[in-house]
Amino acid sequence: MDQIILQFLNGLDKGSAYALIALGLTLIFGTLGVVNFAHGALFMIGAFCAVTVQRILTLSTVVEDPTKTDFLGNPAKISTPYVESWFGPEMGAALIDWSVPLAIVFAIPIMVALGFIMERGLIKHFYKRPHADQILVTFGLAIVLQEVIKAFYGANPIPTGAPEVFRGSFDFGVLIGFDPNAIIYPYWRMVYFAFAAVIIGAVFAFLQFTTFGMVVRAGMADRETVGLLGINIDRRFTIMFGIAAAVAGLAGVMYAPINSPNYHMGMDFLVLSFVVVVVGGMGSLPGAVLAGFLLGILEAFASMNEVKAIFPGIDQIIIYVVAIIIILTRPRGLMGRKGVMEE
Amino acid sequence: MGILEVKNVNKRFGGLQALGDVNLSIAEHSVHAIIGPNGAGKSTLLNCLVGKLMPDTGSVLFDGQSVLGRKPYQINQMGISRVFQTPEIFGDLSVLENMMIPCFAKRDGSFGLNAMTNMLKDREIVERAEHMLEEMNMADKRHMHSASLSRGDKRRLEIGMCLSQEPRLLLLDEPTAGMARADTNNTIDLLKQIRDQRDITIVIIEHDMHVVFSLAERITVLAQGTPLVEDTPDKIKGHPKVREAYLGETQAA
Amino acid sequence: AAHSGFTNAPTGDTVTLGFNVPQSGPYADEGADELRAFELAVEHLNGQGDGGMMSTFSSKVLDGTGIMGKKVDFVTGDTQTKSDAARASAKSMIEKDGAIMISGGSSSGVAVAVQGLCQEAGVIFMAGLTHSNDTTGKDKKANGFRHFFNAYMSAAALAPVLEQLYGTDRRAYHLTADYTWGWTQEESIAAATEALGWDTVEKVRTPLAATDFSSYIAPVLNSGADVLVLNHYGGNMVNSLTNAVQFGLREKQANGKNFEIVVPLYSELMAKGAGRNIAGIVGSQNWDWKLENEKGDRYAGTNAFVKSFGEKYGFPPSQAAQTCYAQTLLYADAVTRAGSFNPCAVVEALEGFEFDGLGNGPTLYRAGDHQCFKDVVVVRGKENPENEFDLVEIVEVTPTEQVTYPVDHPMFSGGALGSCNPGA
């Protein structure tokens, strides 16, 4: 029983990552009709925003320390972060410690701007082109973004810690009457879950309670007619893209402490997030979120030893098996809209 | 018994009774028009005949065989062709190719793996398609990309495609909508000629009374999913209920 | 190239070596370090630079005039850490550029695949970073040699240290990357720890493509285990270790003992990627740049190499770099001693070759399987690293005898060296 609860919690967490990435993807993919292979790269850039903020905060003055030598026998250098010399050691250390949450503030304008530039400069010309062309150009862009990051940050993962207070884990089992250590759950993952919930809620609210979502959907179905009704659909598409990029980026920022960011993390997530979006059903935001959680939880359950004992290797293919079953039994995924990308 | 027997067909969309107990018998070699207000269920009825929709209840017999539950392509192979209300053609293909496809379907059945013959060397098919284009007055457009035809031309092409299959039952959903008067007249002539020369039954839905009255031998008026009256054109013209519900003053005048 | 008895026999005044390293993909940084070492080795062979380990190497036939008077040229390629791509890249070096020796790589799958290719094509393969038992076990090849240590040796070196640190009454939980290297690593470390008296609670395979290990880590604490062994490398290891620390495993108690994590194979880059999560965690390395400073002259060559490398590139070399550098010198030396570029002559010169002064202490290239035998370094993540190059501390150096095994050891059985192939 404790195992099941434990894996359920894990699933929720995996699910919130999937849901968050799929959400941004489906905004572009399901509403603008663009197959955006660069979405994973946006997620990755979000994570590197966290890395960058950490780097900026740890920028240091470097002085030689004659008492020590470095590996070549030269005098060693000691470095003091500027923030520590400006705000005092304690405040400075706290700032560095909180670099990931601070990165959110930094990432929003960057990601939105990146989204705008991408849409205006590139994607705009591809709305009417075949999906295959969109795939190629965004895939090319993804590679370029990825390689640029690699050129600056290297291929190795870069540790990016959560603030000290969120390190460690919470003994959830004790709370509901299990033995200590039976069900533990890291604090930062709870934060991630809560954050995902807030973002998902905010995006829903925005699209549900404003007419923006309707206009964008309409614009995707028939740009020409929407233009005839006096609506500047291009601008809305751009905004939509900016939002989607920001969602992807924020998902990345918050993900940085969970797994050290590396330049190819976007590609690792890309295919899965496409599967999630499609399983959820094209054009459906709730579908994407639902599918994200469903697949996350199933994946967590499939990794249980008991399950693997019966179906060896099931954890490697569970997502695909489930995707196939769902798409075959429900023609448009869980909650897909008719006609969206069915041709 | 007619070539097409529709019995007690019902179709609901959610709360809307689109078709209620439709009974219809269409005599072989006749031209039968179905008219009625917009939203009466005319297109829905056709959809039930060609396998696009499955009626909730009732039966549809074509030449004594039930069409219900068959796939659209099977129904077509039984000899029923349909022209849609908004033109359905192969936009990516040339006009000639559009015309060749039904010819192949007619000759080779619903599937043929003839991957190693050159389609343009298939004289029989090409000639047939060219002939049909000629008949539809479109021969000069044979190499045009069919998506860039004007709408009237698209519709003519579609009619030609259906005719080239030599169907036994031809269903036309507003074939002359949007067609210029001259072409409408041509189409009327063409349909008349086909009716006279071929072994064919035509069911036509049309709002253009000029077309209806020049072609139809019998008319069924459908209103709110149910046949209101069925009679000869002259009788229909004078029918007070029809005038009120459908024709209005101008047409009747 | 013209044929004179063997593939790509050098005819002009240069000889071409092929350095096949991961330049893209997750191991690109490791590949870059390997490439730096190769370039340095070529420089030294051609008489530029300070000569590095050439001056400490026990064999003295290399004189800085290239190899047998031929200037050393090299070509590079990208393995992408994929067997197919690595073979394609090696093929192009052999077929197009006339490379006579291929070296490099950062994974066992690639090493085995390229080694097979070199055997068939008739060139020498000097493996780069490959740690699976199979490379010199069931997939060994006459034309291939490995300077790096292997999973068995890691386990054998770690066992006494683990015993000393954590005792003999431990229950271990294994998480293993589900591919060739992971399997041999798991087999080796489980056998070695079980020999100490440890129990193995569970061996769990994790998908190679996994990026988040939470659902594998979470059940560990409640399984009755008190040690977690992470048979992961590269990004897998960085993520699984980070996850384990997130779940608070380091601070927990189990069976009345402190919960411990062991990472059998360490690398400098992994340590960097895992950041402070690595603190206090034990693992093994083929070599470390601090060896000579901390463990004395036995590891002569280390400082010479660190100096040339550090001066050229500004940071200390990784174990991958040291391996690739040593492989290049060893090849050049063997050719010179054999007096021929013929692969069969080179094989003969390398088989059973004993040497010293390349940073690992006295070393033997065993004839029976082309594995080299030398001391293994056991390291531990530093609690308070002073700089980014100083992430691990040396706990122990396990001497050669303890990590040596017979050629027909069951973990290495199933293959045959075959005979050397000069190609053409």
Next chain:
Amino acid sequence: MLGLTKKDFTLFVVVIVMVALAPFLLNPFPQGSSLAQMFNAGYPDLMQRFVIFGILVIGFNILFGLTGYLSFGHAAFLGVGSYSAVWMFKLLGMNVIPGILLSMVVAGIFALAIGYVSLRRSGIYFSILTLAFAQMSYNLAYSVLGNPSSNFNLTNGETGLQLLLTDPRILGQSTTPDGSLPVTNFFGIAMRDSYELRLGDWLFTFNAGYYLCGIIMLISFYISIRIFRSPFGMMLRAVKSNQQRMNYTGLNTKPYTLAAFVISGVYAGLAGGLLSSMDPLAGAERMHWTASGEIVIMAILGGVGTLIGPILGAGFNEYFKNILSKINDSVLHQWLGFLPDGIEDFLVTIIHPFVGKGWHLTLGLLFMIVIIFLPGGLVEGGKRLGGMITGRTRRSAKAEAKQRNHPAE
């Protein structure tokens, strides 16, 4: 001629000549020159790749170019074909023919099964179904079915399925007399045998394996022309254009799409079989989604739905993949050596991020440039070039691009 129109026949002859003379065409620079290292591509492995990937993409184009069904899992068939062929070499013997035949049959069966299920959906749903099947195959091949210590080692995991001295090879020999692995051959002609022709400083390599692949590619290409021009091909284009109209015209779209899927699966299997025949090692990465993506990319790069496009796309991709990654700074210095030192260093610094370990960057940029400026791929580029030569305006080429759904050359 050969049942082709004059235009198609001319195209076919051009391709035949290109394939036959490739060893010359691809080695324009004298051996040993610095330009050779950068640009010469006339070595057996790469030439084999050009034609093998050509076959793969020609087959993919029959499905995608004609029916518009975008399979994102085609690499699975390539992989299955590769494994099948290697198994033949392990069990039966080193003649490539049984291996190639088996790879086609097995890939065909796979395609039938996967296609039958996946074709129940269209559009993006279809793409994801094929992707899911391929990723499943990949994951199973990479670990579950590839553990050497289990009894069921079908794929040998990460390392890839390879030949062993201990393989049975019942129709051949397990080991050669001198203790090596036997090599793949075509009735005695070893695939790696080459005839080298030296003309002055130039060295041209004529490789047996390449010519075998080349001939098979030409046959595949010929068949694809015939398919494009056949009623069957037209039906496939009709599927892409309007399935609804097809159904109401009495045509059953399912068997058409399934046939196209299986044909393209067999092409992929054939390509896989040939890859293994040229180099008998089959790795699981061949089935990874990025490999499937690469097939899609090659098809688009060349020009979707065109006849020659797949060959161009495959050539372009393979060429840059193999060449760019091998350029390192020392090659650059050699190449730019004639320049004054300062300029040389400057240029090397500029170019450096785009080659060697930065080759992905260049490839990504090239993809973007081609697709942004040549919607319609390299074929479109060729047409524009042709248009410029024959003096037609750029505008009319554009107008033609609008109609590019027609089969072009």
Next chain:
Amino acid sequence: MNTKPDFSKNANHAATAPAFLSVWDMHAYYGESYIVQGVSFNVHEGEILALLGRNGAGKTSTLRSIARIGTPEVRKGEIWLDHKPLHTMSSYEAAQAGLGLVPEDRRIIQGLTVEENLKLAQIAPPIGWSIERLYDLFPRLGERRMQEGVTLSGGEQQMLAIARALARDIKVLLLDEPYEGLAPVIVDEIEKTLRIIKDQGITTVIVEQNAVRALQLADRAVILDTGGIVFDGTAAEVLDNKELREEYLAI
């Protein structure tokens, strides 16, 4: 017949009031096909103009050019609406300047309900009739307000398309074949509606194959043939001119 009467010469430009919508020498292309070949005409405020011609004459293309849709591409020409240069605007700006087009295939938006289709029209200024008022005009739409727009019958869709145009505060209404596919009673009704619209001072350009009906409604008529204007005059002139009717309208 090669002695076509040149009706364009007697162009009835001798307008008393200045033109409200004015199209001057407009040339438009689909790719390289030259479709609208120098069309000029004027419409006065509150007037109904019938734009007639055979299939493929370029009527739709002319309306689309005026609405600035982009296909066909207008390479030359000026369009002025109430002193504003439409030819410099994009389609949404033209719409905001008071232009409304009811396109030939109605273009009801997939995935939106009837009511959402109407709401969509009221997002950008200027807003016209209220949705309730539109439902009063077309009660059938009111009954089906929550139904998905594209599942309406053909005639219902046509009503929705007109209603959608009226939901905006338009100055000029361009109608592309508004009677197509409608039952005669409904045609009567729409005609009535168009008269109501005219009484409100809205200027209308109507393209229609049912030329007689269109001419009965219109004040003036322009006849197009192969992309050029062959007649410009009053509606009554066309009805009286048998030659013209037979040649271009087959009536």
